[in-house]
Amino acid sequence: MAGKSSTASNRIPTRISGFDQIADGGLPRNGLTLVVGEVGTGKTIFGMQVLCCGAREDGEPGILVAFEESPGRVRANTANFSWGNPDAGQVEIIDAQLSQSIEQAGDFDLLGLLSIVGARATALGARRVVFDGIDVLLNHLRDRTLIRREAFRLRDWVHASGLAAIVTAKAHASDSAEPREYDFLAFIADCVVTLDHRVVQGTALRHIRVAKYRGAPHSANEYPLAITPAGIEVAVNTTVELGYAVSTERVSSGIERLDAMLSGGYYRGSSVLISGMPGTAKTSLAASFANAAAARGERTVYVSFDESPDQIVRNVASIGLKFVPHIAAGTLHIHAMRGRSESPEAQVARIRGWIRDVAPRNLVIDPLSALAQHGEEANRENAALQILDLCKHAGITVFCTSLLGNPLPHTEHALLNVSTIADIWMHVSYMSHGGERNRALTIIKARGTGHSNQVRELVLTDAGVTLANVYAVDGEVLMGTLRWEKENDARRTRTASKHAAILREQKAELALAETQAHLMTLSRARAIQEAELAQLRAVAVTEAGDRAGEADELLLRRRADTEEAELGPGQNKDSATP
Secondary structure, three states: OOOOOOOHHHHOOOOOOOOHHHHHOEEOOOOOOEEEOOOOOOHHHHHHHHHHHHHHHOOOOOEEOOOOOOOHHHHHHHOOOOOOOOOOEEEEEEOOOOOOHHHHHHOOOHHHHHHHHHHHHHHOOOEEEEEEOOOHHHHHOEEEEHHHHHHHHHHHHHHHHOOEEEEEEEHHHHHHHOOOOOOOOOOHEEEEEEEEEEOOOHHHHHHEEEEOOOOOOOOEEEEEEEEEEEEEEEEOOOOOOOOOOOOOOOOOOHHHHHHOOHHHHOOOOEEEEEEOOOOOEEEHHHHHHHHHHOOOOOOOOEEEEOOOHHHHHHHHHHOOOOOOHHHHHHOEEEEEEOOOOHHHHHHHHHHHHHHHHOOOOEEEEEHHHHHHHHHHHHHOOOOOOOOOHHHHHHEEEEEEEEEOOOOOOOOOOOOHHHOOOOOEOOOOOOOEEEOOOEEEEEEEOOOOOOOOOEEEEEEEOEEEEOOOOOEEEEEEEEEEEHHHHHHHHHHHHHHHHHHHHHHHHHHHHHHHHHHHHHHHHHHHHHHHHHHHHHHHHHHHHHHHHHHHHHHHHHHHHHHHHHHHHHHHOOOOOOOOOO
């Protein structure tokens, strides 16, 4: 894709969304642009959109020269577009349909018509002119030499007039987008734009390509386009180079424990992807984010595929999310469309229109993988990238859900390859065990922020969505009924252990009391025995003293008896002589 044009003064901006980017700022200001395509590719819409938007946004009146339809029909066919009713005098339509007599004669020239167009351009101050269906006119010329003569006459007039001219022509049906009978028109034109309309797998797809742009850089790639209420919108990324502001502000996921796993929530302006099989609560996670954002007073657009707004409101109420007050307050806008009703680029154009209308701070797409249901693979991926790129540059936090690309269990792959460019990718899955299925959530990646690597059980309740604490046994994370059973078993084991500990404590206390009682008994017995011993010792001492006194007395007595025996009969101690 071309970068910003350095020759803007030589360009007229078409104001067609996306086209000016691939055409280096617009179409040649003083040159001839050929727009060629099969029936129904949008050639007339292209020309009228350039004229009407130029008059409205750039103040440049224009003229449409209609060779195939009457002015009334042209206006009626474009009236329903947002730009379809320009102010009076801003876009004039000249009826250039050939009369029956001219058609039969087959010999005419453009001199008279070009003189009329030139006069009207001068009177109107027109800067742009569209010759719509030039092939209808040239078809009535009998000689190819005459055809070339009039084509070169038209080119020379355009260059001399100083106008920016667009010529539309039908392409040959078998040549996709390149004209055959009038292929020389592409050689004399300064710029060639081809439009293509084909059906792939039952879905109508439109494409646009700048096949030639003389003397100007441009993208020659083919781009999807959609015809919407805003007219033609070309599906291109916002810019070639990746450059947009980033924020460190956190926004809540709507689930407190998920915010904790993400170290505070999502970054403002980031892209979040939730992938998983049907029924894994992707929509519940998306609704939780939208509800939290709307509750903060932030305008949020919720895009749902194949599910009506009323059904969404009813379903999320079952998990405690009340959307009705937010819708009434204007902070939540729910839009729904069928996944296979339009081409991916048309769906993106619708989303882009809702973003323009609401100017939201948050966008939810559920599921983004609906874009992958039809169309060409490159277009599908480009459509998803457009949405993410648009949100990045607008600072919109975008939350997308995506179905798994592979139905096999434990396969972590998202359709459209969005998982490779999303800032945060979370995966929700089923874990079957013990005869039941439980939901599990894993954060696969989260750019620029710390995050938990734990597999957490995702629980849906009447009060909302929450994440259960990790419960692991022998290295295995348990969920649901099995976890409940294990927790009850552990609770009973803890209770039994507690009771056993209490019983052991009581037994120990009883044994201690018995021991203490026995010690008291022994202590009393000891005291008695010590008293008895002391008494015995006292008695023994007394008895010993008594025995000693008796012995002395006895000895005394025995001595007395001995002395008297030695004096002899009839003597006493006093009368005895020495």
